[in-house]
């Protein structure tokens with residue numbers, strides 16, 4: 001199996017001449033979010049669930065009712081004309097992303113995934129060291145690429161697995177950034193993994209630039225420009241969590257019908273959690289501020305007078321999903337995760353759920369990426385926990401020795 005690797009464009013760095021221009025382009029088009037507030041999903045009997053007691057609670061999102069007691073609402077219905085109506089182009093794109101993620105879900109759960117993982121010809125691509133793409137990353141990347149291409153709606157795809165963005169369709173209205181299979185180092189132990197994606201509008205004012213250049217510039221949009229973002233968690237359940245700019249909503253795959261069903265409308269991250277999530281074997285490489293913060297909250301001496309617990313799966317999507325559900329902070333304080341594929345989409349989801357995403361100092365969504373594969377410290381979580389953490393000032397891990405695992 002071959003992976004297309006494009007290497008030509010000068011290290012995928014934003015050329016200096018654009019550093020001032022790109023943020024200005026970001027006023028186009030105005031981002032007063034695309035979608036109307038009124039949300040209604042049509043009723044459907046839960047035939048396939050056979051009265052299992054599965055209930056989508058009626059909730060209020062921005063004053064509108066969403067979900068129907070004892071009824072179900074699929075992702076397609078949610079985003080379609082009877083739902084929030086994100087527009088036909090985005091509906092088509094989401095349908096293709098869903099399909100790709102169902103294929104990846106099947107792949108990671110397959111009895112054959114471990115033999116795939118042992119195709120050494122695909123592993124150990126030189127120069128990547130510990131971050132060498134695993135075969136399942138590569139297959140997942142190809143699945144997503146083919147779905148985006150087939151959608152006809154994507155001008156450019158930038159993937160963590162590719163050196164450069166891939167130009168797909170002239171006139172495609174969207175730009176998709178993705179980490180096709182995050183946490184894949186866990187796959188042999190059947191620990192959860194996830195796909196992360198972000199969707200931007202194509203910047204039409206760049207259309208006349210050479211392909212490589214416009215592909216890069218479109219991919220380096222700030223997170224504040226996201227039209228939609230999401231992750232798919234491959235775990236005991238397959239959960240697609242997404243935001244289209246008005247709240248964060250999770251849909252669970254019903255394996256009997258193949259539909260993603262709205263199960264967690266309008267997720268609100270608790271303003272406080274009692275959980276911190278970090279690889280604390282790195283404690284001795286942390287700066288003083290981060291050590292003090294963790295020492296303080298685990299003794300119950302922080303602003304919230306309870307002892308915090310540690311939870312760390314080492315699979316970003318899973319750690320974030322738990323954080324959205326229970327609150328707290330999920331962090332990787334070293335320069336490891338990437339702003340374009342992980343930082344921006346996940347910060348968008350957290351903010352839409354009422355939390356905060358930062359690099360320990362700055363709001364992620366306001367940062368201008370200057371490199372496609374730019375890495376940064378990433379802190380995502382409950383508003384009050386994040387404020388407390390940031391008040392320690394010095395929380396970014398600057399030394400980053402080569403960890404083996």
Ligand SMILES: O=P(O)(O)OC[C@H]1O[C@](O)(COP(=O)(O)O)[C@@H](O)[C@@H]1O
Nearest residue numbers: 131182183184279314315316336405
């Ligand atoms: O080794 P660390 O610093 O704990 O990093 C673990 C993190 O790296 C990831 O595995 C992503 O790294 P890769 O992009 O190299 O796969 C996340 O899923 C996880 O949260």
